[in-house]
Amino acid sequence: MLRHNVNLVHFVLVASAINFIFFHYPFFKYAFTALDYKTLGGTTIIVSLVIAMLLANAFVLYLIFFFSRLVGKIVLTFFFLVNAIAIYFVNTYHVLIDPTMIGNILNTSYDEASSFFSFQLMLYVILLGLIPVVFIIKVKITKETFKRFLPRFSLTFLFLVLLVFGNGGNWRWIDKNSPQLGSLAMPWSYVVNTSRFYLDKFKENKKVLLLPDAKIKDPVKSLAVLVIGESARRENFSLYGYEKFTNPLLSKVEHLHSFKATSCATYTTAGVKCILEHTNSRKLYEILPNYLYRNEVDVIWRTTNWGEPPVHIKNFHKKEDLNKGCEGQACNYDEILLKGLKEQILASKKDKIFVVLHTSTSHGPSYNTRYPPEFEKFAPVCTSVELGECSQESLVNAYDNTIVYTDYILSRLIEGLKELKEYNSTMLFVSDHGESLGEYNLYMHGIPAAFAPKEQLEIPFLVWLSDGSKKLKPNEILSQHHIFHSILNFLAIESPIYDENMNIFK
Structure with a gap:
């Protein structure tokens, strides 16, 4: 496969499928525990989530790779490596990759971060990150013409919109569980929530608000620890x-x-x-x-x-x-x-x-x-x-x-x-x-x-x-x-x- 040019559509579909298989067990484990999947409504949600996960990731990758295959490979390499680390912590410590956790990660000292190093973490990085990255780097992807890109892009986008509106009856469940689902969807959990973290930080820290002046009422020697x-x-x-x-x-x-x-x-x-x-x-x-x-x-x-x-x-x-x-x-x-x-x-x-x-x-x-x-x-x-x-x-x-x-x-x-x-x-x-x-x-x-x-x-x-x-x-x-x-x-x-x-x- 690596010796021959690979069609862009086939490549992004395979990449999306591997991302789905490697990194979304916790996502669907949560979904299965949060709804009654034996009912028609529950089955509809599960099927819709599977289709949306596969198609949305392929859709974004298709867009990036169409404009630049080099940038696409860099982005996909980053996603697989970070996904591998993220899914290790999700599986091992059952964390949620939400804005709170992003703040923890960005404020972690070297000493604290190094304490998490383990052989199992290295296995995750090698098996789920580095090995797929080798294939991503070596594969040759055919260039897509704009004539083919436009209808494929438009039809996929239209399908995703219809899928969203087709689940109108399930919006209440999706909205209720969106914090957990959004924190387990790779790579969007850390991509979106890192943006949210910095946006909140920007709003919070525009300027430190000084408190009104105070005064000491007595000269008694006092010590508070x-x-x-x-x-x-x-x-x-x-x-x-x-x-x-x-x-x-x-x-x-x-x-x-x-x-x-x-x-x-x-x-x-x-x-x-x-x-x-x-x-x-x-x-x-x-x-x-x-x-x-x-x-x-x-x-x-x-x-x-x-x-x-x-x-x-x-x-x-x-x-x-x-x-x-x-x-x-x-x-x-x-x-x-x-x-x-x-x-x-x-x-x-x-x-x-x-x-x-x-x-x-x-x-x-x-x-x-x-x-x-x-x-x-x-x-x-x-x-x-x-x-x-x-x-x-x-x-x-x-x-x-x-x-x-x-x-x-x-x-x-x-x-x-x-x-x-x-x-x-x-x-x-x-x-x-x-x-x-x-x-x-x-x-x-x-x-x-x-x-x-x-x-x-x-x-x-x-x-x-x-x-x-x-x-x-x-x-x-x-x-x-x-x-x-x-x-x-x-x-x-x-x-x-x-x-x-x-x-x-x-």
């Missing part, structure tokens, strides 16, 4: 009744209070934005650290993670900054966030200090690499990035060990704050989102919040207070947006946008 957890789900904290003792140290800490909370999103960038903004909005308002820094509060940000909105302060320290001069095992884990923190606080010349520690402790899939060996309290543990291949027990054990390590970090932080007796201090711990550990055959996070399982939304909200500082209201259920207004209250910051209803302190 916000710890942003990563993928910490409430269900696995023994402070909330979990049967495994994952909080052996925090359970003994006086003046520590635990509240139920729900995240507003299931991915880091949106979750952190919710924690730092004063109200739930798609607009990019000035976030808490920038606002406090602009209004004469000393702000320190330390992170081993990523995904925060733009932070405009002097003392912003990434992992590589904290690693300078660091020796010992702790430098490889989130304990590094505490290195030199006390000294940095004592060096401040201001009465009001706000510290943010952005952790990465419970981020998957390699949970077993997120804590030092001595914190492997529960065994056996999952050591594979192919989470579906691990037993449920070993997967949960590895995750629970990250919570044990989080418990240790927070307890060490609190002990350090107790030593700063000249400050009224508080520590608030809240996670960016939760995590799935195989429930409903889902792993990690990133399912759109509208239909995400509770495991990805229910998060811990812990508050510690030093002696003689504040008291807490009788709160029950909190949100990530309580952080902004509670920090303003604790630091005695008077602001026109302060909302007493969103403050947790008396």
Whole structure:
């Protein structure tokens, strides 16, 4: 076949069919579970989806290849390689390639991305990506004349239009399930949703909206530390009744209070934005650290993670900054966030200090690499990035060990704050989102919040207070947006946008 010229129509039909066979099992698996395919209406939808999938992809390829066979080969090569990677993650972690997931991908650091590397991923890329690409590159395609192109293009377009209108009675079902279907159709899931992501970003980030000026009401030395957890789900904290003792140290800490909370999103960038903004909005308002820094509060940000909105302060320290001069095992884990923190606080010349520690402790899939060996309290543990291949027990054990390590970090932080007796201090711990550990055959996070399982939304909200500082209201259920207004209250910051209803302190 490769030695002879191939008709363009035959080529795009074969390419569309291979794309259909290789990459659309999850698409039709969802369709079969979401409708009654044994009825006439269900059968009509399935048949229409098959025809539309095959014909629409061939139609687009036909158009591209007609104008340029070189561009067509480049585009098709890109599609097969990216499709192979995308379908691996869909099959392995049961993700949806929607604008939310596109945001996760585009904001993923190298360290996090490399943790997903596996032999199975390479097999997907080789078998479903590279091998078809070799044929795409080598095949010789005959040039199509405009005389043949126009009627074929027009008739195919007309047929697709008639197919759409012929399914008028099924539009309600298609519209209801379009988020899931659109997130599983290759390559359109990532092509369309990447465009949607950047369009939304453009609308959101036209200009950061500054908040009205604030002022400090008193000279009392106050210190507020916000710890942003990563993928910490409430269900696995023994402070909330979990049967495994994952909080052996925090359970003994006086003046520590635990509240139920729900995240507003299931991915880091949106979750952190919710924690730092004063109200739930798609607009990019000035976030808490920038606002406090602009209004004469000393702000320190330390992170081993990523995904925060733009932070405009002097003392912003990434992992590589904290690693300078660091020796010992702790430098490889989130304990590094505490290195030199006390000294940095004592060096401040201001009465009001706000510290943010952005952790990465419970981020998957390699949970077993997120804590030092001595914190492997529960065994056996999952050591594979192919989470579906691990037993449920070993997967949960590895995750629970990250919570044990989080418990240790927070307890060490609190002990350090107790030593700063000249400050009224508080520590608030809240996670960016939760995590799935195989429930409903889902792993990690990133399912759109509208239909995400509770495991990805229910998060811990812990508050510690030093002696003689504040008291807490009788709160029950909190949100990530309580952080902004509670920090303003604790630091005695008077602001026109302060909302007493969103403050947790008396």
